Amino acid sequence: MSRTYKLGVIGLGEGRSIISAALQSERWELINVCDLNEEVCRARREEFGLSRYTLRYEDLLNDPEIEVIAIYTPDQLHGRHILQALEAGKHVIVTKPLLHSLEEASSLLEAAKKAGKLVFVGQSSRFFEPMIHQRKDYEAGRHGEVDTVEAYYISDARWFLKRDWSRQKGFSWMHNFLSHPVDLAKWYLPGIEEVFGYGHSSRVNQEYGLSSPDTLRFLLRDGEGRIAQVSGSYTKPTLRQVDSGIGCTLRGSAGTSRALYSKLLYHTHFAGEGPMTHSYEEKHPYYFRFEGESHHAGEYQNYIEYFADCLDRGETPKPDLLEGIHTLAVMAAMERSRETGRPVKVDELLREYSLPVQGGETDAYANRA
Template sequence: MTKQRYRLGVIGLGEGRSIMSAALASERYELVAVCDLNEELCQQRAEEFGFHGWTTKYSDLLENPLIDVIAIYTPDQLHLTHIRQALEAGKHAICTKPLLPSLEGTQELLAIMKGTDKRLFVGQSSRFFEPMLHQRSDYEQERHGALQMVEAQYITDGRWFLEKDWSRQKGFSWMYGFMIHAVDLVRWYLPGVTEVVGFGRSIDAGGESGNGTVDTWDSMRFLLRDGQGRMAQISGNYTMPTLGQAVEPSISCVLRGTNGISRAEYPNLSYHTHFAEQGTASYSFEDKHDYYFRFEGKSHHAGEYQNYIEYFAECLDSGELPLPDASEAIHTLALMAAMERSASGGGQLVRIQDIKDEFGIV
């Protein structure tokens, strides 16, 4: 199979910083042009990466015949428009999560996908972090035995986030901006979740920063069950102290099966297992630290982005459907809508199918 080198355009250079790094470091891509409305940010990225092919007009990317793929890292409410424009221009599209800010627009997006032969891939970066990749490999080798339970969390002291003005605007959501990582990990292993029950709470985050309460849940717990009776637990806390990364990683995914258990962590490059044929074991991938964390501290997701754009290139080469695609991402949004409804209803049990029926999702 011939490996093609794909030509990439990027819109949105805040989070798009990581995709620029990923594309410039990858043998599978040529970075052709980048775009942001903020000219100062464009100049900043040009200086940072020594790449000067920038523009403030998205139309320049859409009309550029050299571009094969457009990577979209704009605000959530613009994703549908930017995806549609990219596909209509004959480009493949990569879009950061969440695919959409809600289930509104899902029918339009699905209709767009039916009318194109181009691919859309949703960048769920946690799937492509080193410990999660090893965990997935062990799962596919059936080392866990029959999977019985998945536990995923995203817990971090995100009070610094509330210093950003836009975090106080209507539509900001810890669930859709943060907890979606844990939700996606659960659906990766239990795609057939049928019902959910849970609670959400807003805690006063004023403290020393004096930020006060934000009108969105910042502490959440959910229990889920699939059609086979297998269960999952999703946890999120965002405005309270943590025990620190060494003890309490921000993101973790635990798989419990009849023959073994594993836990993959982020941002710790750590993976822990206990399989029947092996006993307990812990693995460190710190030798890949500089690949995953290329900027200040342990921030951004350049390594994961390089992993997933190269996975996308492999799918384009082979004709394989890249996952998550639009359909899978929409089903994740349906699950999140059910989670919201359960918490809003004081912990009522909500069937995912009821949500899908309301929005005509098959």
């Protein structure tokens, strides 16, 4: 039986979208919101007609009415904020990346198991309209045997560097941006075992004082020899008139498809029918509720309602904590490959941090009461 769940939100920059999502959802009641910047709090109160806000995360943690905390703080703070929420007995929704490194992963697995609470990683690209339809076609077997995945995220994201925290230690273009196509690749090839690739830091990137490469190209291979190609570029002009920011192409024995973001387009060529283009442009106001197309309110509403459905059924929402950690391990292996110039095994990183290797007990931490 479905019911309404009660939500607290920390981080009201990116959290703007989940505020909109919660207020428009019949499955959620927004209880309180939090940010260190009172000016941002006041702006959200004015924008959404909120009755209250707080500058203290402790107020969310100690509120017995709040069942779920949604975390949209800078990447470097995710680990601490997730741990505090679990210790307070709350379920967690956290924007990607789950963490900025694997160092905190083991303590989070232990805390989630002890608390008996769920951690859901908000990989928004999975919940965009074309990607939803692509997944349905994949699960229906319309692609046949998929053996190649091509995913990319190309964006002139210099605007993102106006955020002070993006120029601080711990920020990574790979974790904050390339995590979208890496997650899409791993969604379809969950058993990625080995990675190889290159990264380059452009002059523009260096002018901002960043060492994290802003141009990235990688190949990923699973245990069956299937291949994913993942790419990203983040500080250069784009060709938005012909390119969509994010794309995911599946190539299989019976068909090929490409789902796009931010264009609401899905291209298919399946056995028994010719090439087709499916447009969902009528849903543009649902997905993009603010200025331009840089926010994710529609995807967030889709995934919080999915999360609520999972809570109703006692199921673990995906990507969960362990899947998020394995995706981080893939990216850590990619970083090592870039640095060493050699292919790197994903389990090599998992073992270094004493984490469950892939194919282990996927729900070991989710022993909920």
